[in-house]
């Protein structure tokens with residue numbers, strides 16, 4: 001794990017000490033949009049998506065690529081599940097970089113900006129024409145996928161409809177802070193009180209979700225929206241990884257009747273199951289964070305049947 005400083009790679013773990021033992025996520029730096037009249041117009045075959053199957057943020061982008069019929073227009077590369085002293089790495093095919101044969105993800109960031117300072121994260125939406133990063137923020141990438149290529153694909157499904165945008169934004173806000181990023185705040189905390197603070201916020205937000213799902217099928221009401229897919233990628237990893245490795249162990253998702261039904265329903269949505277690669281998920285977390293799991297042993301269980309029918 002590391003970061004680039006003025007274009008130089010440094011192998012360095014997160015600095016939690018300056019925040020009282022708290023993990024604070026940095027802001028993504030490439031935030032361009034895809035628009036017909038801008039520098040990055042929608043074109044078939046022009047853009048490439050770099051992901052890790054392990055990463056919940058990259059997973060959102062992969063799901064939206066499926067939901068929005070973008071597979072034949074935007075190719076994907078998947079990094080090796082282990083993220084060690086060189087950060088995300090490529091390996092032998094199919095875990096390679098077919099565009100530039102890079103060994104490490106940070107080399108791609110340096111192609112975009114040779115003086116880049118910051119973390120080297122996935123997902124990355126890459127422009128092959130200009131040889132640069134369009135956007136490395138999953139929240140932006142899923143909105144780009146939601147609408148920017150509609151003319152090309154003919155797929156008008158809308159996961160961020162106008163009349164629900166304000167509601168979706170409000171839900172995203174607490175789901176992001178207390179759940180999506182909340183599990184990381186628990187797992188990467190280096191002081192007891194920082195961990196407990198994140199743990200309480202996490203389970204209070206999960207209880208809130210459980211109550212909402214008692215009244216309605218989806219987070220924003222009757223319609224499946226972006227807010228659900230953003231939550232899904234955390235929930236699907238929860239029992240297998242976060243519960244043990246990140247010590248988020250008050251309850252498992254299978255112990256919440258409404259959330260357990262909901263996560264199965266989303267998992268069984270056409271095209272989604274194949275984006276969930278549990279082997280990469282477990283190998284990555286248990287194998288990459290040596291400060292948390294020095295032996296890098298990957299637990300064998302649990303057995304979770306996401307295909308159990310949704311009544």
Ligand SMILES: N[C@@H](CCC(=O)N[C@@H](CS)C(=O)NCC(=O)O)C(=O)O
Nearest residue numbers: 055056057119120121122136137138
């Ligand atoms: N805000 C970013 C976060 C992406 C992110 O942090 N990805 C993790 C993998 S799960 C990563 O690449 N971490 C590498 C690092 O922090 O050095 C997004 O949503 O796209």
